[in-house]
Amino acid sequence: MQRSSDRRRGPGRRAEDQRRAEVALLLEQDLTAVSDLVGAIRADPALPEETTRRLSAVDRELSRIIQVTREAAPALSREAADAHQLASHLTRREWQCLDLLVKGLSTDAMADALTVSTTTVRTHVQALLAKLGVHSRLQAVALTTRTALLASAPRTGVDRRDGR
Incomplete structure (x- = not known):
């Protein structure tokens, strides 16, 4: 039996890709949930202006991380999300x-x-x-x-x- 020289075709590599996609999907879901919570808290009119400004900065950073996670995740994570x-x-x-x-x-x-x-x-x-x-x-x-x-x-x- 001849071994494939392309590591990409081995079953271990596919399983590794799948695990990475699962982690990326879960991370994206968790970050999105946190971002939603931050947005809900930020909408409170009784919140001090300084806190609202800081929450806006946190929300922007979360959005950036979510975008990076989406871009870094393989196509499998999009399929998994669907x-x-x-x-x-x-x-x-x-x-x-x-x-x-x-x-x-x-x-x-x-x-x-x-x-x-x-x-x-x-x-x-x-x-x-x-x-x-x-x-x-x-x-x-x-x-x-x-x-x-x-x-x-x-x-x-x-x-x-x-x-x-």
Whole structure:
């Protein structure tokens, strides 16, 4: 077996790129949330003028850092942001189905794990495919893996039969 001399093609490099994109996306989201909070505080009319001026400077710096983060992040982070936006509309059951799809379960196995009929599983899977904007289960799994969608999945009330 011949090793590729291009490090860019190795699986370790792709995983590293994915981790960097995930970190950049999370950093951008956190910075945007902080910027929004600063803007809300700055809008308070009872705030002293000096404090308002300092908050404006903080907000400008946050905006600059957000822009640098966006520019430095690979295209994957934009795809991840889009995927996370689409996935925000998934129901709890659709998240569960997506999790089971990523684990490689068949429709029958998913139905057993969720204690529902196979028809119900197919309905949930079709709904999540439509919401994610993909056309197959394989595309859904690829998108989920590439953009770390399950990392942002709501965990409350998830029925985990595998004991984790």
